[in-house]
Amino acid sequence: MACITFDETLACPVSPHRMFHALFLDAHNLMPKIMPQAIKNVEFISGDGGPGSVQQVNFADGGPVKYVKNRLDSKDKDNFECKYTVIACDAFGDKVDYIVNEVKFEAAPGGGSICKTKSTYHPKAGVVLNEEEIKAGKEKSQGVYKFVENYLVENPHVYA
Numbered sequence: 001m002a003c004i005t006f007d008e009t010l011a012c013p014v015s016p017h018r019m020f021h022a023l024f025l026d027a028h029n030l031m032p033k034i035m036p037q038a039i040k041n042v043e044f045i046s047g048d049g050g051p052g053s054v055q056q057v058n059f060a061d062g063g064p065v066k067y068v069k070n071r072l073d074s075k076d077k078d079n080f081e082c083k084y085t086v087i088a089c090d091a092f093g094d095k096v097d098y099i100v101n102e103v104k105f106e107a108a109p110g111g112g113s114i115c116k117t118k119s120t121y122h123p124k125a126g127v128v129l130n131e132e133e134i135k136a137g138k139e140k141s142q143g144v145y146k147f148v149e150n151y152l153v154e155n156p157h158v159y160a
Contacts, residue, residue, distance in 0.1 A: 004129050005120045006138060010145070014152045016105035016113040020080040021159040022148050024103075028055065034151050035144070038063070045069065054087070065091045073100075080105035080113075091137070097124045115145070 012019060022030055028042035040058040047053025053072045059065050069088040076082070086099040102118040119138065123129045152158055 002128070003120050003122050004131055004134055005118065006134075008115075008117045008119075008138075010115040010117070010142075011108060011112065012105075012115055012149055013112040014149055015111075016080040016107055018152050018159040019113055019115065019149065020077070020082070020105050022152060023145070024075060024082045025049075025077070026159070030148070030151075031057070031144075035147060036060070038144075047072070051075065065089065095123060095127050095129060097122045 028044070031039045032041050038060055040060050042055060042057050045054040045056050049055075049072070051072055051074055054069055055072070056067055056069045058067050067088075067090055068086055071085045071087050073083040073085055074081070081102075081104045083100070083102045086101065089096070099122065100120045104116045105113045106116065108114045121129055121134055
């Protein structure tokens with residue numbers, strides 16, 4: 001049961017505070033508002049948004065993925081760090097057991113931010129994960145990140 005881990009570093013023209021706020025403090029309100037063609041809603045299954053809370057993202061009808069459930073493991077608003085585990089997703093099928101994601105935003109020299117991510121994919125027993133399939137899924141996640149980034153660039157007053 002070998003895990004696959006991806007480390008990525010992304011440059012962003014938006015401050016760490018604004019990106020963290022959009023993606024981890026207010027995503028349940030922001031995402032369906034700015035991406036209704038992709039995200040139907042985000043609802044809390046349990047908890048109040050603190051560690052241990054479970055949130056379900058329901059995607060728009062007709063897409064390849066219907067839902068994803070995330071459990072918040074830790075969130076540090078002062079240091080713009082978040083760790084969460086994708087505990088369920090209809091796209092996992094019989095391959096992926098869960099995914100642990102660690103995200104940190106740091107101030108970039110000259111403005112904006114640097115986003116550092118680490119994603120560890122844990123397969124179900126006896127399964128060997130296909131790295132290329134995982135990369136394709138990660139690219140879709142980056143699309144959401146870029147969409148939020150562009151929205152914040154176009155709306156500098158949001159989370160200022």
